[in-house]
Every structure is written in C-alpha cells, then in structure tokens.
Amino acid sequence: MEKFSSRDRQMMLRAIELARAGVYTTSPNPNVGCVITNNDRIVGEGFHYRAGQFHAEVNALRMAGACSVGATVYVTLEPCAHYGRMPPCAEGLINARVLKVICAMEDPNPKVSGRGIRMLQDAGIEVEVGLFQSDAEALNPGFIKRMKKGMPFVQLKMAASLDGRTALSNGKSQWITSLQARQDVQVFRAKSDAILSTGKTVVEDNASLSVRWQDFPKSLQIRYPQSQVRQPIRIILDRSGRLHDGLQLFKSLGSLLIVDSKQEKINAPVNFNNQLDLSKVFMSLAEQYHINYLWIEAGETLASSLIKSGLVDELVFYLAPKIIGSDGRGLFGALGLGDMADVLELKIKDVRQIGCDIRIITTVESKGVVKQEES
Secondary structure, three states: OOOOOHHHHHHHHHHHHHHHHHOOOOOOOOOOEEEEEEOOEEEEEEEOOOOOOOOHHHHHHHHHHHHHOOOEEEEOOOOOOOOOOOOOHHHHHHHOOOOEEEEOOOOOOOOOOOHHHHHHHHOOOEEEEOOOHHHHHHHOHHHHHHHHHOOOEEEEEEEEEOOOEEEOOOOOOOOOOOHHHHHHHHHHHHHOOEEEEEHHHHHHHOOOOOOOHHHOOHHHHHHOOHHHOOOOEEEEEEOOOOOOOOOHHHHOOOOEEEEEOOOOOOOOOEOOOOOEOHHHHHHHHHHHHOOOEEEEEOOHHHHHHHHHHOOOOEEEEEEEOOOOOOOOEEOOOOOOOOOHHHOOOEEEEEEEEEOOEEEEEEEEOOOOOOOOOOO
C-alpha cells in the first residue's frame, strides 16, 4: 500500500511551489514552503521570505488560525527544533495541535537533523518523511552543501562564441552574447549570495558585478520590488593589485570583499606554489559569510584552476552564434591532460535558447582532471 495518497502528493507539490517564491530573498536560510489542510481543504499556506522573518510553518499557521487543530501539515523541510531569531517551528505546530506532519526531507542542519521530527513524535503527532524528497532537495542545493560539507554550491558562468572563444586576442569581449543572455545572467546573480571574479577580469571588462534589477523580466520586477532583491557580496581575487578607484566596481551597489596579496580580508591561506588555495577560500566564505551559492564570472585561468581543483558544481555556458577564430581567447587554459580517461565529463542538465544564444547548464560528473596539490 502506498504510504502517500494522491492528495498528499498534490499538497506537497503546492508546498514546493510556494517555497520557490523565496529564491531571491531567503538565503542564507533555506527555501521552505508549507501547506495546512483540514477536512481535505487548504486552510493555510506560507513560505519563508527572508532570514529573521517568520518561517513557512508560522506563516501557514497564522493563516489557518483555529483550523489548524486536527490538521495535516505538508512542509518541504523538517520543522526546526532550535531557538534562533524565531522560536522552533516544531513547537509552534505542537501548540497549534495539528494531527499529522508530512515532511519532504530531513533538515541537513546539524542543529536540527531529526530533532524536529522527534519533538513532534514525542508530542503524539504522526510524522511521515520522504514525499518528493528529490524535488525538495533541488530547492536548496547550496544550503544542503554548506550544511553537509562546509562549502558553497559553485556555479561557473562562461560566455563564448560557437568556436569556444571568450574574447578577441586583444581581450575585447563586449558583447559576445545578446542582451537577452546578459539579462538572463542577472537572474542567476540575484539568486546568488556572492559573485566571484578576478582583478584581471574586472579591469578588462570594467565590470560592476552587481544585480541590475532593471534587466529582470517584467514578471519578476512585479513580484520582487527592487528594494527586496539582495545584492550579492562581490568577491575579487586581486593578488596582483590591478584594481583602481576609477572602476565601475567601486561605484555600484553591493558589499565588496577584496582578496589581495596581504590577504587581510578573508582567512584564505596560500598553497605550496604561492597561489590561493581556492578550496580554503570557499570554505572560509561558507563559514565566515554563510555563502550558500557562489556565482563565478572569470576568464580561462581561474576557470581552469577551478576545474582542476574539482570545485565546480555547475557550468553555465552561453554560446553565441558567432565565430572568432583560433587567435581568440579560449574558455579554459591548459588542463594538462594526457589520456582521454582524464577528460572532464559533463552531464547536460538544461538546454534552451535565450535570445539568439544557447544556454547550456551542465553538472560535473567526472573529476578525472583533479590534481592533488602538495601540502
């Protein structure tokens, strides 16, 4: 006999839909949605909008009111059991006298991780876990990775011509891709906690690396006022001291974190050959700044280092219907491969046309090129 009914599935899908409404505002907290039903009728709905504000369960309970007594609760993530800026949601559900709670997944946060479920069960509330778990996990890959591995979810964005060139031989690259593709990038930036690039890239492109709300799709502008859309922290690796005050970077919105030769801004040790240990940089970003999602825009040198270190979770390619030629700059520098077995294998996750360009999102399936650095 099926553990979950078709009604259960319908309600959890609604909770997942609600959770998605927080993707531009919730981080570093996870995206969570909640639906409360009583007598097969929805009596409460809610999602978590921003850290420090009410959680999804509380918003749904406030809507349900007295109808929460004897109700069934569908929530995409295990209700929290610890005191933070808000009281535990598990306690709120107990006080509301709900009858049953169905969670899509357990919370990966070690402060919770099963404790919310046990609190509910100890109070006599029936709890089921695992309905649409993979869909719920897809809501929060960055939060899950930071909780389990102490690292952010890393997306590397690259734009190129069809022959794989990112710029002319003189470094000029504005604009390879279309306006629509550049607007699409703004959506990814807005979902991120931080944007990372290098001093070289920033100087060559005079990049601001901020979110341009005016380039959002109209549907998102209506739903998310400009004041509500966060500006990611901008992190610039500038060990050579290329940055200067005249750059657009210093005139644009958003916090700025510069990792320079003195390394005074972040706990980021160097490795044996006096290069930044990117793995430790990312761990520091997760620990010090609670970065769930790190969006990277950079050239072939940093891209190659990230690939060789096995630090990329997703590659986001924008390919323009243009040809630059072999004298143009490439997507990646030398990876030092000597055998086809070492070639990095990608799994295509999504392909679609954006304006006249093609956007390809891939996950990294093989880490065959990863080099073990000396300690």
